[in-house]
Amino acid sequence: MAMNTRILKELYESSEENFGITVLKLKGEDLLPLVTLLKDECGFDLLLDVTAVDYPDCELRFEVVYHLYSSRHNRRLRLKVPVPESCPAVPTLTGLYGSACYAERETHEMYGIEFSGNGDLRPILLYEGFDGHPLRKDYPIDGEQPIVAYRK
Amino acid sequence: MMDFLTTRRDELVGWVRKFSIFPYPFVTACCGMEFMAVSSTLYDTDRFGAALPRFTPRQSDLLMVVGTISHKEAPIVKRVYDQMCEPKWVMAFGACATSGGFYRNYAVLQGVDRVIPVDIYVPGCPPRPEMVIDAIMKLQDRISRERHPILPFEKQNPVRN
Numbered sequence: 001m002a003m004n005t006r007i008l009k010e011l012y013e014s015s016e017e018n019f020g021i022t023v024l025k026l027k028g029e030d031l032l033p034l035v036t037l038l039k040d041e042c043g044f045d046l047l048l049d050v051t052a053v054d055y056p057d058c059e060l061r062f063e064v065v066y067h068l069y070s071s072r073h074n075r076r077l078r079l080k081v082p083v084p085e086s087c088p089a090v091p092t093l094t095g096l097y098g099s100a101c102y103a104e105r106e107t108h109e110m111y112g113i114e115f116s117g118n119g120d121l122r123p124i125l126l127y128e129g130f131d132g133h134p135l136r137k138d139y140p141i142d143g144e145q146p147i148v149a150y151r152k
Numbered sequence: 153m154m155d156f157l158t159t160r161r162d163e164l165v166g167w168v169r170k171f172s173i174f175p176y177p178f179v180t181a182c183c184g185m186e187f188m189a190v191s192s193t194l195y196d197t198d199r200f201g202a203a204l205p206r207f208t209p210r211q212s213d214l215l216m217v218v219g220t221i222s223h224k225e226a227p228i229v230k231r232v233y234d235q236m237c238e239p240k241w242v243m244a245f246g247a248c249a250t251s252g253g254f255y256r257n258y259a260v261l262q263g264v265d266r267v268i269p270v271d272i273y274v275p276g277c278p279p280r281p282e283m284v285i286d287a288i289m290k291l292q293d294r295i296s297r298e299r300h301p302i303l304p305f306e307k308q309n310p311v312r313n
Contacts, residue, residue: 127224134258143258148226150266 008037023078028090031081039096043072047093050103052111056137061085064113066093083113092118110135165300169239170292171201176212178232181219183246186278195281200288209235214291220248221261233268239300241271241291246278253277
């Protein structure tokens with residue numbers, strides 16, 4: 001465990017405690033090794049959620065957020081991965097957690113985050129043909145894209 | 153003994169139709185709770201001849217759009233409406249079905265009347281049962297005053313867009 005703690009510390013950039021949840025900030029390329037380690041060695045057996053935050057003024061515009069839970073230790077963990085607007089991509093976690101599939105699909109359609117390796121990024125809440133990503137800050141608030149033609 | 157009754161045919165047909173409303177509850181959201189309250193014993197729309205919900209649009213003549221309609225759902229509402237036989241009426245039940253309610257975003261249709269013609273609107277979030285009963289009575293009043301022509305099919309069923 002001591003060795004693993006040392007490896008763990010190399011895989012994230014900063015950590016803080018927020019409302020009883022440990023928050024780790026890390027780079028995209030460290031995500032897969034870190035989560036593998038957390039799942040296999042530290043007992044984080046549940047991926048609760050994948051989502052993103054849009055910070056339009058930041059250099060790294062998007063922050064992909066993961067919530068992990070350990071049912072053995074009753075501990076929660078939040079991982080934040082900042083990604084740039086030019087290449088909003090992180091590796092997929094579908095190989096480790098089945099629940100990542102739907103959550104990544106939702107994050108993909110709402111924020112336009114690419115999950116490299118996830119082959120099934122069809123829209124899940126939106127519909128085919130929807131243009132843009134509605135939860136991005138630059139999406140117009142009344143940007144409707146009706147399927148049925150309106151009556152006169 | 154001359155027992156007969158004279159009336160106008162429209163009035164007779166209207167009187168018959170207004171007490172045999174078969175609603176189709178298109179329930180999508182929390183207004184459905186209020187719909188349950190208004191159709192069950194306490195408020196009891198059975199008293200107005202509008203109690204028996206039909207769960208197929210082909211057997212119903214009042215489409216009650218109960219709740220928020222999203223853009224993704226609009227084609228379904230349209231299809232359900234198209235499947236109903238004439239004569240048919242539509243009630244927009246609640247603020248969301250009427251105008252989109254407090255939703256103003258990419259997802260929600262701003263009132264179901266953008267897709268299908270609506271005969272009566274019931275505002276409220278959700279509406280009080282009394283308002284729904286009032287709407288049913290107003291609709292019945294309207295049905296009884298409508299013309300009920302018995303004409304060739306295409307004349308009797310003008311395409312309403």
